[in-house]
Amino acid sequence: MTDAPTSSHLMSTKPHSVEPATLPHHPVKRVRRWRLRIRRWWLVPLATVPLAVGVGLRQLSQPVDAIANAPPLPVETVALTPVEDYTVDRQYTGEIVAKRSSALGFEQGGTVVAVLVQEGDRVEAGQPLARLDTRSLEAQHQQIVAQRDQAVATLNELQNGPRQQSIAAAQAAVGDLEQQLALSQTQRDRRVDLYERGAISREELDQQTFGTGALDNRLAQAQSELDELLAGTRPEQIAAQVARVRQLEASLQTVDVDLSKAVMTAPFSGRISDRAVDEGVVVSGGQTVLQLSEGGATEARIGIPAEVADSLSIGSAQRVEVGDSQGERSAQRSFAATVTALLPELESTSRTVTVVLQLETPEDLTLGQTARLVLQDTQPTAGFWLPSTALVQGEQGLWSVYVADRSEDAAARVARQPVEIVHTEGDRVLVQGLVEPGDRVITAGTHRVVPGQVVSIPN
The missing domain is CATH 2.40.30 (Elongation Factor Tu (Ef-tu); domain 3)
Known part of the structure; x- marks a missing residue:
């Protein structure tokens, strides 16, 4: 009973000074009084915690009640339609090239005397593009033409055979030699008779005999020439001359080809993409002059x-x-x-x-x-296509959507369902998750709704 006044004194809100004379002189009692005073001071803040919690819960319940009691908010939705796969556009890069592109040059070397086109010009197939100096080729062409004409004339002579005048002259020569041979034979016979009688020497007889033999040989040669004229030209001679004419004609064609190659023409229609040389440049065979695409x-x-x-x-x-x-x-x-x-x-x-x-x-x-x-x-991936505006970002990078669960004729309650983004294509996404075919997902204004809110879905 002696502690009661002390306890009521400690419960006072104002601290009082303690007189040393009023404190008990026993040390144990003094410690007990101080512990009791400290415990009672701690009861004051602990008593205020339930009061604060109650006030907070009351304040938090007011927005929820306000949302629940608010009129339904009209929202835009889309009904989920399942798909079994999706297509991805994959791009592969290359470059544009001409179907044909040629580096044009002359087959033989020479001096460029004219370049007839400029870079960027359109040309047609066969159109002249550049020319070389052809004076030496033209002179060679004229020389071969003259040789060919000479060979052709000789061939014509061989094919036509000898003239009648030549045959008549050969016949006359044969007749003259025959007469000379007959006279020489008569004289030789006389010389033999005279030699046998001793009227002439052996030397005179030999001279007459040798002269007769020479006339006989000359007659045989003349007769052979006459026979050749009468038989005409041999086929081998005609064939050899024909070959000579053909050889010269081939040489002439070679020069003509070289002359044609001295003029560069477009092998196909296109556009000049590069001009490598100008007039006056000496180029070698195969050197690039123009680029055609x-x-x-x-x-x-x-x-x-x-x-x-x-x-x-x-x-x-x-x-x-x-x-x-x-x-x-x-x-x-x-x-x-x-x-x-x-x-x-x-x-x-x-x-x-x-x-x-x-x-x-x-x-x-x-x-x-x-x-x-x-x-x-x-x-081949199943899912649902949604506009990207229907996605709601959650914690840790997760995504979800708001599903309007229709519970009445025109009103529905919002529920949040997690989804996984499978593929993104422009302004739409393919998702999988806790959604089912036919669910109506809010596609616009997701920042205006919360789970549990009543919304209206216009027809």
């Missing part, structure tokens, strides 16, 4: 993976985009194309297969432009 036949050469190339076939229709991918979309152009070739070897650096596509272009494209082949790859 075919016009109206544009190709795209694009490298694609080998496994993708297996899905393409020769003659299949494709789409090729041409233009700078870093620029505006309007600057890019799309053209229909046809696969014309799949090169059989992998490109050494990129390890890709080169596909050649013939572009159906109404105009010439700038060579070297970037070309992109767009191929669609189908992925």
Whole structure:
């Protein structure tokens, strides 16, 4: 009972000074009083905690009640439709090239006297482009023409045979020699008779005999010439002369070819992309003078993976985009194309297969432009397509959507369902998650709704 006054004194809100005379002189009692005073002071803040919690819960319940009691908020929704797969556009890059591009030069060397085109000029097939100096070739041409004419005249003479005058002259020569031979034989016979009688010497007889033999040989030669004239020209001589004429004609054709090659012509229609030399330059055979790229036949050469190339076939229709991918979309152009070739070897650096596509272009494209082949790859993945505005970002990078669960005729309650983004395509996404076909997902204004809120879905 002696502690009661002390306890009531400690419960006072104002501290009082303690007189030393009033404190008990026993040390244990003094410690007990101080411990009791400290415990009672701690009871004051502990008593205020339940009061604060109650006030906070009351304040937190007011917005929830306000949302629940608020009129239904009209929202835009979309009904989920399941899909079993989706397509991905994969782009492969290459460049625009001419179907044919030639570095034009002269087959033989010479001095360039004229270059008839400029860079960028359009030319047609067969159009002259440049010329070489041909004066030496023209002189050689004239010389061979003269030799050919001479050989042709000789051939005509051989084919026509000897003239009648030549035959008559040969016949006269044979007749004259026959008479001379007959006279010489008569004189020889007389010389033999005189020698036998000793009237002449042996030497005189030998002279007459030798003269007769010489006349006989001359007669045989003249007769042979006459027979040759009467028989005409031998076939071998005619054949040899014909070969000579043909040889000269071939030489003439060679010079004509060289003259024609001294004029450079366009092998196909196209555009001059480079002019390497000007007039007065001495060029060697095969040296590049002009670069010609075919016009109206544009190709795209694009490298694609080998496994993708297996899905393409020769003659299949494709789409090729041409233009700078870093620029505006309007600057890019799309053209229909046809696969014309799949090169059989992998490109050494990129390890890709080169596909050649013939572009159906109404105009010439700038060579070297970037070309992109767009191929669609189908992925067998089930899910639902949603506009990207329907996504609600959650914690730790997770995503969810608001589903309007219709419970009344025109009102529905919002529920939050987690989803996983499978694929993004422009302004829409393919998702999987705790949603089902037919669920109505809020697609706009997701920042205005919360789970549990009542919303209305316009018909």
